[in-house]
Amino acid sequence: MNKSDPPTSYGIFKPVGHTLIAFGEETQLQEAVASLASIGFLPGSMVRYTAGEMLAQINAELLSHNPLANFGYELDLINVHKGFAEQGCTFLVVEAPTDALAAQVATLVGRLHPVSAQHYGRLMIEDLTEKPPAAH
Numbered sequence: 001m002n003k004s005d006p007p008t009s010y011g012i013f014k015p016v017g018h019t020l021i022a023f024g025e026e027t028q029l030q031e032a033v034a035s036l037a038s039i040g041f042l043p044g045s046m047v048r049y050t051a052g053e054m055l056a057q058i059n060a061e062l063l064s065h066n067p068l069a070n071f072g073y074e075l076d077l078i079n080v081h082k083g084f085a086e087q088g089c090t091f092l093v094v095e096a097p098t099d100a101l102a103a104q105v106a107t108l109v110g111r112l113h114p115v116s117a118q119h120y121g122r123l124m125i126e127d128l129t130e131k132p133p134a135a136h
Contacts, residue, residue, distance in 0.1 A: 001047050001093055006057065011065030012074040013057065013081075015120050017097035019105045019128070022081065022089045022116040029090045035108050036094060049091040051084075058082045073125055077118065089115055 001007065007015045023029045033046055049057070058078050065075070081091070096102040102119050109117040109128045117128040 001095060003047050003049070003053070008061070009072070009074060010068045012061050012072070013078055014074050015093055016122055017095065017120065019094045019096050019102065019109070019117060019119040020081070021092045021094065021105075021109060021112075021114045021128075022084045023092070023112075024087075024089055024115050026090055028112055028114060029092050032092055032108060032112055032114075035112075036105070039104060041094065041104075045095040047093040049093070051086075051088045051090060054081060054089075054091050055085040058085065077125065080116065084115055 001015055001018060006013055007018075021029075021032060023032070029048065033048075036046060037043070058081060061078060062082075085091075094105050096105045096119065102121075106117075106119065106128050114129065119126045119128060
């Protein structure tokens, strides 16, 4: 993925085949990068965004996106990401085009407890940080 020309759908960020993870602390992002590298993810398969970079990208998309983007989940999701960026979160986009690679990233997400994480599949966006319903 190229940060200067990110993948979009109707002008809204949609990195199909990637997992986007938001971290409240830079040290968490660094730990994620090290953990992913230790299981074989190459540096080129990971793209880091500072809070400012993500906020700038989102603001530009919000000004210029196609009105058809209003019908998808992507627009709602970038507004969520905008809030996290405004709070100072950093972001990591990890290339995970296969189910096996996506599962490896999801396992990592489960251990690191990021603020937010979504895997962008071809047909759906899976939230990896959803909490299971509380037992009664």
